[in-house]
Amino acid sequence: MNRLLLIGVAALVVILALTVWWPWSGRGAGEVVVYTSVDDVFARPIAEAFQKETGVTVRLVPDTEETKSTGLVNRLIAEKNRPQADVFWSGDPVRAEILKKQGVAKPYRSQQAEGLPPEFSDTEGYWTGFSARARVLIYNTNSIAAVDAPRSVMDLTDPRFQGRACIANPLFGTTSMHAAALFAALGEQDARRFFEDFLANDGQLASSNGDVRRLVADGRCALGVTDTDDANVARMEGKPVEIVYPDAEGMGTLIIPNAAVLIANGPNPDRGKQFIDYLLRPQTEQALAESAAAQIPLRGGVLSPEGVVTLERIHPMDVEYTTLADRLEMLSRGFLKDWVDRAR
Amino acid sequence: MIVLGNQDNGTRNVKVWPIRRKEKQLVSPLILELPGFWRWPTISALFLLTLVPALPLLTEASGTAATVAGNVFAAALGNTLVVAAMATITAFAFGLPIGVALSVYEFPGRRFLGSALVLPLLLPPFLLALGWTMLLGPSLAGPFGAALVFSVWIMPLVAFAAYAAGKGLSATAIEAARLAGGERRVVILMARYASVPGLAAAGLGAALSISDPGPGQVFGLPTAASEILTSFAALNDFGLAARQSLLVAVVIVFVAAPLAWFTAPRMARALMAREVRQSHRRCARGLLSLATFGLGFLIVTAVLLPILGLTFPATSNGAEWFPRALSEAARTAGNTVLYASGAGLIAVFLGFVLALAVGRDAGRQRFVIAACFFVLCLPPALLNLGLIRITAAVPAWTDPIFRSQFAMCLVLGLRVFPIAAVLALRSWASAAPSWTHAAALHGVSLPVYARRILVPHLLPAATAAFMLCGLLALADIGTALLLHPPGAASFPLAIFTVMANAPEALVAWLALVYVGTAAIFLLGASRLVEGRRT
Numbered sequence: 001m002n003r004l005l006l007i008g009v010a011a012l013v014v015i016l017a018l019t020v021w022w023p024w025s026g027r028g029a030g031e032v033v034v035y036t037s038v039d040d041v042f043a044r045p046i047a048e049a050f051q052k053e054t055g056v057t058v059r060l061v062p063d064t065e066e067t068k069s070t071g072l073v074n075r076l077i078a079e080k081n082r083p084q085a086d087v088f089w090s091g092d093p094v095r096a097e098i099l100k101k102q103g104v105a106k107p108y109r110s111q112q113a114e115g116l117p118p119e120f121s122d123t124e125g126y127w128t129g130f131s132a133r134a135r136v137l138i139y140n141t142n143s144i145a146a147v148d149a150p151r152s153v154m155d156l157t158d159p160r161f162q163g164r165a166c167i168a169n170p171l172f173g174t175t176s177m178h179a180a181a182l183f184a185a186l187g188e189q190d191a192r193r194f195f196e197d198f199l200a201n202d203g204q205l206a207s208s209n210g211d212v213r214r215l216v217a218d219g220r221c222a223l224g225v226t227d228t229d230d231a232n233v234a235r236m237e238g239k240p241v242e243i244v245y246p247d248a249e250g251m252g253t254l255i256i257p258n259a260a261v262l263i264a265n266g267p268n269p270d271r272g273k274q275f276i277d278y279l280l281r282p283q284t285e286q287a288l289a290e291s292a293a294a295q296i297p298l299r300g301g302v303l304s305p306e307g308v309v310t311l312e313r314i315h316p317m318d319v320e321y322t323t324l325a326d327r328l329e330m331l332s333r334g335f336l337k338d339w340v341d342r343a344r
Numbered sequence: 345m346i347v348l349g350n351q352d353n354g355t356r357n358v359k360v361w362p363i364r365r366k367e368k369q370l371v372s373p374l375i376l377e378l379p380g381f382w383r384w385p386t387i388s389a390l391f392l393l394t395l396v397p398a399l400p401l402l403t404e405a406s407g408t409a410a411t412v413a414g415n416v417f418a419a420a421l422g423n424t425l426v427v428a429a430m431a432t433i434t435a436f437a438f439g440l441p442i443g444v445a446l447s448v449y450e451f452p453g454r455r456f457l458g459s460a461l462v463l464p465l466l467l468p469p470f471l472l473a474l475g476w477t478m479l480l481g482p483s484l485a486g487p488f489g490a491a492l493v494f495s496v497w498i499m500p501l502v503a504f505a506a507y508a509a510g511k512g513l514s515a516t517a518i519e520a521a522r523l524a525g526g527e528r529r530v531v532i533l534m535a536r537y538a539s540v541p542g543l544a545a546a547g548l549g550a551a552l553s554i555s556d557p558g559p560g561q562v563f564g565l566p567t568a569a570s571e572i573l574t575s576f577a578a579l580n581d582f583g584l585a586a587r588q589s590l591l592v593a594v595v596i597v598f599v600a601a602p603l604a605w606f607t608a609p610r611m612a613r614a615l616m617a618r619e620v621r622q623s624h625r626r627c628a629r630g631l632l633s634l635a636t637f638g639l640g641f642l643i644v645t646a647v648l649l650p651i652l653g654l655t656f657p658a659t660s661n662g663a664e665w666f667p668r669a670l671s672e673a674a675r676t677a678g679n680t681v682l683y684a685s686g687a688g689l690i691a692v693f694l695g696f697v698l699a700l701a702v703g704r705d706a707g708r709q710r711f712v713i714a715a716c717f718f719v720l721c722l723p724p725a726l727l728n729l730g731l732i733r734i735t736a737a738v739p740a741w742t743d744p745i746f747r748s749q750f751a752m753c754l755v756l757g758l759r760v761f762p763i764a765a766v767l768a769l770r771s772w773a774s775a776a777p778s779w780t781h782a783a784a785l786h787g788v789s790l791p792v793y794a795r796r797i798l799v800p801h802l803l804p805a806a807t808a809a810f811m812l813c814g815l816l817a818l819a820d821i822g823t824a825l826l827l828h829p830p831g832a833a834s835f836p837l838a839i840f841t842v843m844a845n846a847p848e849a850l851v852a853w854l855a856l857v858y859v860g861t862a863a864i865f866l867l868g869a870s871r872l873v874e875g876r877r878t
Contacts, residue, residue: 033830040841041850059831062841071577074725075826078732082740084747084830098580169561171578207561210843220481233847292847332578341416344566 031057032271035072036089038062038258042229042293043089049287050278056271061085076263077102086272088261089279093120094177096127096259097325106264108273112280115299117311120257122322129257129321130280131288131295133227134314135178136253137244138213138234143222150223152247153182157197164222166204166215170195170336173209174227178254179336180328181319185251195339205343217241227256232294232307245314252317257298258288373793374784376700377777386701387712390694394719394758397731398586405586417571417588421595423560424568427487428550431494436546438643439499443506443542444534445636448518450625452633457640459867460647461500465815466862467651468836469497470558471843471855475650477562478657489563494556496646498549501763501812505545506538508767508808512774513537515624541770544607544713547600548763551720552816554596568592572723582729589726593718600717608709655856657848669853672842673861676835680818682749683756683834688814690757692806695764695813699772709769716762724759728826731755752827756817763816764809771805811866 036043040062047058063072073095076088080103088105090096099105100122107125120129137150143164144150150158156165170179183191204221206212212224213231217239231243245253260276262269278284285297289304296311297304304310395402445451446458464472473493476484484492513534521533560567568588575585627633702708735746745751775798783793824837833841839854 035830039846040838041846057831061828061830061833063825071825074576074580074582074729075732077580078729079736081736083736171574176578205564207564211562214478218481237847237849329580337574337578341566344564 030055030271031059032087032268032275033059033061033085033266034087034089034275035061035076035085036063037072037091037095038089039091039229039293042288042291042295045291046279046284046287050275054274054278056274058275073098076104080104083263083266085263086266086268087275088263090127090259090261091133092174092177092256093122093127093129093259093321094180094325094328096261097122097322099261099263100124100126101325104264105261106266106269108262108276110260110273110277110280112277115282115301116280117298120255120298120321121259127259127261128276128280129259130298131285132255132257132298132311133174133229133293133295134245134253134255134309135174135225136228136231137223137246138216138226138231138241139223139244140216140219140221141240141242143219146242149242149244150246151244152250153225154194154247156203156223156225157194157201159201161201161222163202163204165198165201166206166212166221166224167198168206168209168212168226169340171332171340174256175209175225176328176332176336177256177324178225180324180331181254181317183327183331184319184324185317192335195335199339199343203343205340213241228309229293229295233292235307236292245309247317248315252315254317254319255296255311255314257321258295370787371790372784373780373788373790373798375790376798377703377780379703379705383701383703383705383708387698387708390698390701391715391719393694394727394761397727397734397755397758398722400730400733401582401586401726402590402730404583405590416566417568420566420571421568421592423487423565424554424592425595425599427490427494427560427565427567428554430487430491431498431553432546432550434491434495435498435502435549436543438495438639439502439546440506440535440539440542441639442499442643443503444510444531444538445639446503447507447510447513447538448530448534448625449636450627451636451640453637453640453644455867457644459863460644461503462811462815462866463651463859463863464497464647465500465812465819466836466859467654467855468558468819468821468840469493469553469556470562470821471654471839472497472650473559473562474843475652475654477653479649479653485563486565487563490559490565490567492646493559493650494550494553496650498546498553499643499647501545501549502542504808504812505541505767505770508805509538509541509770510534511804512771540607541766543603544766544770545763547603547607548716548720548766551596551600551717552760552763554592554721555723569723572725576723576725576729585723586726589723593721596721597714597718601714604710604713604717608706608713651855651859655852655859657852663849665847665850665853666857668850669857672838672854673835673857676833676838679749679828679832680834680836683752683824684814684818685810686749686753687756687760687817688810690753691761691764691813691817692768692810694757694761695766695768695809696772696802696806698761698765699768702769702772704773704777712765712769716765719759720762724820724822725826727755727759728823732826748829749832752824752829752832755827756820756823757813759820759823760813760816764806764813767805767809767812768802771802775801 034047043062044060047060050056051058061072076083076085076099088096088099096105105126109125110128113121113128116128116130120132121127137153139149155161156167168175170176182194186194204215206215206224209226209230212226213234215221216224217234231241234241235243247253260279262272262276266272282299282302285299285302288295289297289302289308294308296309298311442457442461446454473489476489476493517533518530521529555569557567557569557573560570572585572588575581575588698712702712731751738746779797780793783797818834818836821837821840824834825840828834828837835858839851839858842854843851
């Protein structure tokens with residue numbers, strides 16, 4: 001009996017040890033580790049297609065900036081001395097820029113980047129921008145008639161929308177990038193006034209862009225600012241929402257490109273480069289445009305499905321993406337932190 | 345017995361160990377009862393082990409000049425304490441009677457109630473909070489909403505601690521109470537007996553909730569955890585986050601000290617169970633039956649409502665997402681089971697070693713319970729990011745240990761082991777010292793005593809601790825996100841990573857598949873345990 005028990009315990013230990021060890025036994029040149037802040041539902045099909053086409057195993061580690069996690073960027077920074085990742089596929093360029101500043105990224109200029117507009121990439125090649133989202137206004141069609149539809153982000157402070165407008169917490173995610181871009185585009189004084197007026201207009205602070213989507217779709221808010229992928233999901237679900245690309249006449253709509261980052265000293269740099277090449281192909285831009293994310297191809301000539309607005313039809317906000325990270329850091333420690341504390 | 349080999353009529357070699365040699369090897373069970381120099385070093389080593397991963401960031405904390413405690417942080421800390429207090433009181437008020445009822449009475453829906461109670465532990469609190477908001481909108485905003493979510497989340501801990509304590513009470517004691525004053529007397533006896541572990545469980549659950557920023561974020565309530573998250577995720581200031589974490593932990597230990605002072609000696613004093621015969625559950629009748637059923641209904645409603653809110657979109661539309669949810673479940677099932685069982689095993693092992701080291705000394709118990717509060721209210725990110733830094737600094741050949749599923753299990757186990765420790769302390773306290781003395785008097789060795797007496801006695805508490813810790817570990821998304829090896833996600837993590845932008849129906853199906861699978865598994869496990877008992 002005792003012997004049987006001992007054999008059983010030993011077998012359990014061996015099984016557990018093998019379970020732990022097994023994934024490491026096959027780890028090598030035939031795989032690539034990709035950290036991504038792009039939502040799993042959008043990133044995984046691309047990773048699977050790459051795997052099918054090349055035979056290289058993709059180990060995908062997804063995150064989402066919307067759900068307020070400590071996040072993969074912090075994991076990458078903490079792993080800097082001996083990284084596990086080969087590639088960081090960022091949902092926005094600000095986090096890519098943070099990695100560049102922290103010495104986590106390595107320059108890589110892909111042949112496949114040809115045709116991508118250079119203004120959406122790092123000039124030194126630390127990250128390359130491709131398919132983009134945009135910051136858009138969504139409004140509930142049951143609450144706002146088409147003729148009264150908002151046209152500018154500034155409409156969030158309009159008295160006719162008093163207590164009915166919402167934005168996500170500007171300390172996190174793409175809203176933080178949007179806030180930094182507003183400060184860059186409007187200037188310090190006007191941007192501060194916008195945020196103060198939003199509070200004075202009883203604007204609501206949502207926990208995330210997904211929350212903005214829900215609040216507007218359910219009619220608890222009449223309008224809000226969110227990303228195109230959120231807005232598109234609401235539309236696909238048949239919610240009574242309309243999308244407006246704001247400030248077509250003025251400062252323009254903020255475009256948020258994806259950013260492909262090669263990790264410095266990653267375990268498989270060649271596979272990492274191969275994956276980045278794959279991401280930057282026109283076919284990947286097309287696949288992302290056709291997905292539920294409805295991402296905007298940055299290249300001209302990539303066929304977009306109906307409903308996906310092309311870059312040519314948008315007036316993009318004129319921002320220098322490489323400077324946004326510094327500006328955001330300063331704002332997060334100062335004005336934005338204080339503003340959020342007062343808004344809650 | 346001193347004969348270790350086969351003994352027969354001489355046709356085979358007879359192997360008999362000399363008595364003296366055996367006696368030299370014998371370790372008396374009395375070592376468990378007597379004071380020993382090994383106790384404090386063991387206790388210290390266990391708690392230091394839990395803090396080792398945090399050391400890199402704690403070191404960084406000393407180098408930062410940023411102000412930790414401004415008005416905003418103080419207000420957030422105040423909110424945290426209010427929510428924790430509300431959640432502790434509510435969870436205790438509802439969890440204790442349910443735990444008592446589950447252990448003493450048979451009533452309609454008892455098995456269903458027991459299974460439903462576990463459901464909140466399966467889900468991270470922020471998912472429960474989302475469920476409430478999907479159902480009721482903004483009406484729960486503020487401290488009330490956060491307190492409600494945490495109450496429902498902590499209540500199972502209280503109920504199961506009370507249940508485990510109730511099962512430890514002897515049949516004689518219950519029958520005597522019944523003879524002396526009927527069912528009212530039985531309920532009072534059980535409630536008094538189970539209140540101390542129940543209170544300790546409520547306090548520990550509240551401490552665990554303090555490090556969770558989710559519900560505060562969802563309900564728009566600034567809490568200390570959300571401030572720490574901001575320092576980590578928005579400011580990338582690990583030093584500031586570490587200092588804030590330490591401040592919170594110190595305040596919590598200070599606030600929880602009276603609770604530790606109160607509960608610790610009573611853990612040891614509740615030495616009533618000397619009899620191995622357990623009482624059988626009696627059918628609740630009349631008013632008692634009605635009250636039990638009503639309370640059960642109320643709790644099941646509170647537990648199921650947010651889950652219904654979360655899973656409602658699955659029923660209204662989007663059936664095409666069901667296969668996708670199933671494939672996610674299949675992809676992550678192995679790792680999910682591994683993380684839950686690994687963390688549970690490690691937590692149980694550490695918790696019971698700690699309980700043995702603490703023994704029956706009230707001073708050590710007070711210290712340990714206070715230390716458990718300290719460990720539980722530290723934000724997981726502090727330990728996780730610290731561990732990542734450590735693993736990035738050690739040689740690559742250690743990766744199969746420190747960057748594998750084992751590391752995940754270890755860190756999750758270290759995080760939740762105080763829960764197992766409390767159950768172990770209580771279980772250990774209910775083992776009579778006279779058992780040990782009798783065993784020592786008759787020359788029974790420690791291994792034999794452990795195998796024949798101690799382990800069977802501690803096994804129910806260990807099983808409960810294993811399941812609770814495993815479930816709590818699965819709900820710790822923050823740790824999973826930062827430490828899971830590439831390609832080895834758990835199912836809750838898979839839900840977390842798709843929930844922001846995925847269609848509501850997919851999130852709903854994922855939650856439904858997860859909760860459904862877990863409920864079936866738990867129901868099966870409980871039936872198996874019940875079957876073995878009968």
